Amino acid sequence: MPRRVMKEILAAVINSLADGILVTDEQGHIILYNQKAEALLGIKGRTALGEPVKDYIKNDLLVRLINKILTLDLPFHTEEICLIDSGDSKVKVHVCPVRDENALLLGSVTLIHDMTQLSAIDKVKSNFLAMVSHQLKSPLSSTLLQTSILMDGMVGELNEKQRDLLQKIKAKTKGMTDLINDILDVCYIEEGGYVTQIESLNFSEILQRTIEVIQPQAQDKGITLQITVEDHLPFAHGNKSSMEAMCINLIMNAIKYTLSGGQVNIELSKNGQYLRLKVSDTGIGIEEKDILRIFDKFYRERSERTKHISGTGLGLSIVKGVVDAHRGSINVESEVGKGTTFTVLLPIR
């Protein structure tokens, strides 16, 4: 095909793409973009060509990603994916290095995908889950209040047997509420709901907040929480809510399976290209034969030593779900009667 026609065809193709495309040279000057990119990123007209990308893209995060791809000598197939706000729309950006056959860095290419429609679908889904949550939890809240009223003697004195039965009703009802919360967590993670809400995370802050929430319960049980966080930790990419869920479930588990007076150590550090979260306890430990099963949904050890421990059996499956969703890994080490250590590795992107 004659070169001139090919060039026109390519130009037409690029301008017809459903996604925006933005190409820079190795120094970050804009050398190519299409109409969609213009619309989604607000690049102004032809004068953008040849200019440094930071002068034309209003979004700092994207500019930083492009700079990162250009300056760090990352291996061939690296990409940075992020969700950014661009005016009224939410867009997903894919930034990749452009290399020639000799792997020499020529520049960067960014694909920009409009997520506004997907976000709408997501809203419908999360509305459904919200409705389900409300429909199930509201009646339970009333029931809990009604049992509290009865148990406090507000509508008449109770005999011991009545009080005892009510206590059991209350415990079961509370258990159902916890179960609903956990099931919703699992649904959310399994539906990949997290995908559209990825951001840069300050993990140390997330951990701090988790500890604040859990501290009173640890204190009630007489368990010491020992926290060590390394300085200057890099930010990780991920979904904030599910990371919070992961932390809470890991630490609550450690507390639940540790006897009063015991200790739970929480360490957050950098380990090569990963963030490492280590949660170890001086608790009852897990038997060899059970270790493979602890991440199964609803699996709980049912024995003399655990029968008084309440729980839905979903906590660790939520943890594993979150770890998998972020392409991390989780390791367990345990000795019966001595304690257990969970080590989570999350890639820093």
Place this chain on the structure above:
Amino acid sequence: MGGKKILLVDDDADFVEATKIILESRSYDVAVAHDGKEGLRKVETEQPNLIILDVMMPEMDGYEVCARLKADTKYRHIPILLLTAVGEAIPTTKYTTEMGMKTEADDYIPKPVEPIELVGRVENLFRISGSKT
């Protein structure tokens, strides 16, 4: 410093009955409404000193009632406690009540709520608004 009348707005009749019993046992006067529209009518007729609003109700939800009241100079001073059975984005259900933070409610609690917690928040709100007058 004014009376202690609470308007309770929630479409769950059992919740309303139980909460009324709890609040009356602490000597509060309690008026009730079962949806947003009735709630707004009762604010006018009952002139409450505090409003407890459930978020998810038919006709008009708690957020809208709250927004309307806060936009009205006659009623914006009345403290509003928002009850949220669910966060906007699961799985924040267990841990936060994010949506509540975006409205102008004076406080918010997730359901299920312990009676002690509810009473504590109500007393707190009365204390805060009392010190403003």
